[in-house]
Amino acid sequence: MGAASPVVLEVIEGAGHAAFLVCWAGHANAELLGHTARVAGGPSFLAVSPATAQATRVLPANHTPVACTIAERAEIIVGLAADRPGFDADTARRAGIPVVVAGAQGALGAAPGIAEFAVDLVQAAGLGQLALVTEIVLDDGPGPHGLDDLTRQRALVRVTGQEIIAERLRTGALALRGPEVVLPTDHGVLLATGYRDPHSGSEHLVLRGPATERAGRPVVHVHRECPTGDLFGSLNCSCRSELDAALADIAGSGSGIVVYLRGRPARPLHHGPRLDDRQAHLVAFMLQDLSVHRIQLHRDDTRQRAALCGRGIPC
Numbered sequence: 001m002g003a004a005s006p007v008v009l010e011v012i013e014g015a016g017h018a019a020f021l022v023c024w025a026g027h028a029n030a031e032l033l034g035h036t037a038r039v040a041g042g043p044s045f046l047a048v049s050p051a052t053a054q055a056t057r058v059l060p061a062n063h064t065p066v067a068c069t070i071a072e073r074a075e076i077i078v079g080l081a082a083d084r085p086g087f088d089a090d091t092a093r094r095a096g097i098p099v100v101v102a103g104a105q106g107a108l109g110a111a112p113g114i115a116e117f118a119v120d121l122v123q124a125a126g127l128g129q130l131a132l133v134t135e136i137v138l139d140d141g142p143g144p145h146g147l148d149d150l151t152r153q154r155a156l157v158r159v160t161g162q163e164i165i166a167e168r169l170r171t172g173a174l175a176l177r178g179p180e181v182v183l184p185t186d187h188g189v190l191l192a193t194g195y196r197d198p199h200s201g202s203e204h205l206v207l208r209g210p211a212t213e214r215a216g217r218p219v220v221h222v223h224r225e226c227p228t229g230d231l232f233g234s235l236n237c238s239c240r241s242e243l244d245a246a247l248a249d250i251a252g253s254g255s256g257i258v259v260y261l262r263g264r265p266a267r268p269l270h271h272g273p274r275l276d277d278r279q280a281h282l283v284a285f286m287l288q289d290l291s292v293h294r295i296q297l298h299r300d301d302t303r304q305r306a307a308l309c310g311r312g313i314p315c
């Protein structure tokens, strides 16, 4: 969306499928507003990141329509996008356009909706954090056929909420590296590096044997925190024994890696599927951050290989 051409954004919200025209608010002008209104046909609002909302003192405002020309409305929206002094919530109200503040995590938040996707979309295009969003209303509903026709006729780019999530996972810094500490254990001496996951707030750990750097293709075991198994040695699962075996092998040979993923399991006594998409990305990110680019999986764990394959780390 480098040029002032809106993008069609499709979002699954609850059971419904909805589509919107999204553009950066800074591109607003009378022509664009008229165009999006004609093409989309539905109501418009501004989606803003919390940081921009704070900077521009834009707060969610009830829709209070006021008489104003489309050119005046465009000027107000552009003023907000450019963070011009004097443009604030009252200005947005005078423009007769509601403002929705997106969640701080954007599309990676717990329940992303159109506001989060729209802000991430304009931000990914390097255009700022204020999006002009207009709901697309088609005669036969926002089904795939009507959208196909619309995007073809108008030569519009089309993205989905899922694609925005995938892009954020692919490009973002998924975790922030903390200091490395030397960790004497029952099994031997290990190097421990902490990673803070800004998405969940969890602190993950990467444990390495001291000679791992010299191994061209170190052995890796990915362990998901299991409070009942890890802390209390529960025999309901094999978590503790798998972790102990991996730590013993690594400490014994001096080389290898245990990635310890923390985070609250939804049900503390049971495990879900092994690694979800985000966890697999996270593991690949932390390994690459530690200059580990090729691995072999501890005890040839095929489920982990399936999750980690194709994340840029051959295994």
Ligand SMILES: [Zn+2]
Pocket: 226, 228, 229, 230, 237, 238, 239, 240, 271
């Ligand atoms: Zn367990």
